[in-house]
Amino acid sequence: MSAGGVLLLPRLLVVVWGLLLPHSLLLVQVSGGEVMTWYKTQVSKDKLQTQTPTDITSNRIIECAVMASQNPGTRHLFCHPDAATCSFYDLKVEAGHKDSAIGPVQDCWTRHPNESEASSVPFADLVAQGCVFLNPTLRTFDEARSFCQSEGGDMYVAGDFTGLQQYLGANTYSQVWVGGKNQVWLDGRSVTEDEWGTNDPDGGPNDCIRMREMNGDPHLMMDIGCDTGYPVMCQKGVAFP
Numbered sequence: 001m002s003a004g005g006v007l008l009l010p011r012l013l014v015v016v017w018g019l020l021l022p023h024s025l026l027l028v029q030v031s032g033g034e035v036m037t038w039y040k041t042q043v044s045k046d047k048l049q050t051q052t053p054t055d056i057t058s059n060r061i062i063e064c065a066v067m068a069s070q071n072p073g074t075r076h077l078f079c080h081p082d083a084a085t086c087s088f089y090d091l092k093v094e095a096g097h098k099d100s101a102i103g104p105v106q107d108c109w110t111r112h113p114n115e116s117e118a119s120s121v122p123f124a125d126l127v128a129q130g131c132v133f134l135n136p137t138l139r140t141f142d143e144a145r146s147f148c149q150s151e152g153g154d155m156y157v158a159g160d161f162t163g164l165q166q167y168l169g170a171n172t173y174s175q176v177w178v179g180g181k182n183q184v185w186l187d188g189r190s191v192t193e194d195e196w197g198t199n200d201p202d203g204g205p206n207d208c209i210r211m212r213e214m215n216g217d218p219h220l221m222m223d224i225g226c227d228t229g230y231p232v233m234c235q236k237g238v239a240f241p
Contacts, residue, residue, distance in 0.1 A: 026065040026109060036069045038078075038109040039095030045104045048079070053087035065109065079108040131236040132156055134171060138229035141208040144177045148234035155179030156233040157187050157240065161195055165218040168211055168233075177232040179240060180209030180221060186240035197222045 026038035054075075058064055064086035068075045077089040093110045131153075139147060148155050157179040158164045168176065179186035183201050191201075197212065197220035207223035210230050214220070 026062065028065050028069045036111065038065050038068070038111060041077075041093055041095050041108050041110045042105040043077070043079070043091070043093055043108050045106050047091070048087075048089065048106060051089055051091060053079075053089050056086045056088070057084055058086045059084050061109075068109075068111075076112065077108055077110045079106050081106060130159075130238070132167075133234045133236070134173060134176065134231060135234060136173070136231045139177075139232060140229060141177055141181070141226040144230070144232035145179075148232060149239075151234060151236070153234050153236040154238045154240050155186060156235040157185045157189075157238070158195075164211070165220075168213070168219045173231055175210050175212045175230050176219075177208070177210050177230045178221070179235075181226070182206055183209075183223070188241075191221055195221050 028036045028038070056064075056067055058067065061080055064078050064080055067086060068078045068088055071088075074090045075088045077091045077093055079087045079089070081087055089108075092112055093108070094112050095110055133151070133153075135144075135147060137147075145155050155178060156164075164178075180191060182205060184190050191209065197214065200221065201207065201223040203223040203225070206226070208226040208228075209221050209223055210228075211219040211233075212222045
């Protein structure tokens with residue numbers, strides 16, 4: 001399966017896509033917009049040998065994560081011991097776990113976050129955009145904003161619009177909520193003509209705003225009803241009215 005493909009799985013579970021992020025995270029979106037997160041960890045090879053794994057042929061980490069998400073009840077951990085194999089285990093190990101003091105270890109991925117960490121959200125510190133995070137879960141505008149606020153921030157408001165376009169262009173999101181509503185940014189600035197997409201705004205005055213990429217061109221702002229579900233771009237350490 002390709003990372004952007006669709007795979008029909010048991011229990012009517014549909015994997016929509018998988019995404020490898022540069023923060024030791026793997027995200028797999030399943031039906032209903034739910035996102036399953038896999039965290040990088042290290043496990044003692046001796047511990048792994050206490051259980052017989054389920055092995056499946058695959059040469060890609062993201063495919064291993066997609067297949068592990070088929071049976072989350074029994075596949076708590078997977079490893080990629082060689083270039084051609086995914087090994088699935090019913091072992092509950094936290095993210096960042098290291099057994100290096102007791103012998104050789106294997107790099108693996110677990111569904112269980114490290115509970116001692118203050119937050120599981122991998123904010124990236126970008127010079128132009130501040131401390132930002134793209135969350136792939138599909139939410140309405142209000143739900144997306146509540147999520148950003150729960151993580152100590154708010155929806156992203158662009159200070160450098162060209163930088164925002166470049167950042168989104170480097171990621172795999174064609175559409176994403178940003179901090180804009182009623183044809184203004186959440187900080188009160190009006191959306192400029194250069195920031196709007198062609199023929200936008202074309203909805204009602206109370207529409208919300210997402211960034212959308214069209215035909216390979218840079219992302220531009222487009223209005224749409226606020227109850228539509230999209231990923232969201234959050235910014236840490238900010239709050240808007």
